[in-house]
Amino acid sequence: MTHSTDSNQTLFERAKALIPGGVNSPVRAFRAVGGTPRFIQRAQGAYMWDANGRRYIDYIGSWGPMILGHGHPAVLEAVQKAALEGFSFGAPTEREVELAEEIIRHVPSMEMIRLVSSGTEAGMSAIRLARGATGRAKIIKFNGCYHGHADSLLVKAGSGLATFGHATSAGVPPEVVQHTLVLEYNDVAQLEEAFALHGKDVACVIMEPIAGNMNFVRAGVPFMRRARELCTQHGALLVIDEVMTGFRVALGGAQSLYAQQIPGFRPDLTVLGKVIGGGMPLAAFGGPRAIMEQLAPLGPVYQAGTLSGNPVATACGLATLREIARPGFYEALAARTRALTDGLTGAAQAAGVDFCADSEGGMFGFFLLPRLPQNYPEVLTTDGARFNRLFHGLLDGGVYIAPALYEAGFVSAAHSAQDVADTVALAREVFGKL
Known part of the structure; x- marks a missing residue:
């Protein structure tokens, strides 16, 4: 042409x-x-x-x-079949359960999961859940890590923001981010100092295990190990954002690679996206039953979404996960x-x-x-x-x-x-x- x-x-x-x-x-x-x-x-x-x-x-x-x-032929066939059956129902489907089972089978730190439609939604909801489960307000994130465009996370967020030279976003009032502590990635001493000063008030630490929004920067094993130890010691939750790395770097995500080097390692909450949707708008967050049952309708932490787990997206994601598990x-x-x-x-x-x-x-x-x-x-x-x-x-x-x-x-x-x-x-x- x-x-x-x-x-x-x-x-x-x-x-x-x-x-x-x-x-x-x-x-x-x-x-x-x-x-x-x-x-x-x-x-x-x-x-x-x-x-x-x-x-x-x-x-x-x-x-x-x-x-x-x-x-991919198998994914295309699954999506076409699902589309013929209906785009969205606003009611549960068997495929949502099947996708949840498939994800949890490969990511053992997740006992329960909630499907949503975007990585931003999953990250935002995971933090709300961490705050609700701990009764604390402060969160720790790292300079250059991006966890979606929720207001409280748009502080030195890397990626597109870095491209345009902005340290944060306009339209986010200072009081919205007053509980967000921003530290340098891979700086163990700074992380220890933050917990020494604010440990009793920290709801969670959220991090990308491989930061994909400052190109490709790994969390060092000593850094990841210390983050896990400090969260456990101070009663904070460790939230691993695997929107990018989940099912992309390994079948069990990046956390499975750290578990090989840190005995007993597992995050408290995991955020997933991208690969689990196979190209359709789909993301998820999950963790142990005791934490996830704090979510509505069982618990006091509210989260909802009209298109969450919609049948076409779940068909695409499920077909993708079954292919990559070969x-x-x-x-x-x-x-x-x-x-x-x-x-x-x-x-x-x-x-x-x-x-x-x-x-x-x-x-x-x-x-x-x-x-x-x-x-x-x-x-x-x-x-x-x-x-x-x-x-x-x-x-x-x-x-x-x-x-x-x-x-x-x-x-x-x-x-x-x-x-x-x-x-x-x-x-x-x-x-x-x-």
């Missing part, structure tokens, strides 16, 4: 007249990198096609959910992802470009830095102008990565060895011009 005019640009002009910034989520904007957002027309497997008919190897994967790639799935996905990060690292080194990368399962990140950063201030030392040139070089060559240096990337089971080889070959060419 050929176009005499740039359909992306035409669509963007129409969108800007109707939608703030021309996008319905800031992370889709190209304002940080410059240029025109690509308006995607269709996707299949590891590829997306824009409004000009241009094909891209897709390393965004709808920001993580498309772990099987786009249009033996060998994660080993193959992790190997393909490592091949990509190793190839990119080699290409950068050959060009004399500072570069480092990390990955787990089907999630990866890279930095134009000589070594992996451990917290948000270190991430901010990345050369933004050089990243922008890298982004456009890859995009022009048909490789689509996140249009912001603060976002992790995602490999799917549909990415082939040839896709990775093509990506690395293009990157070698682009690095040579940086």
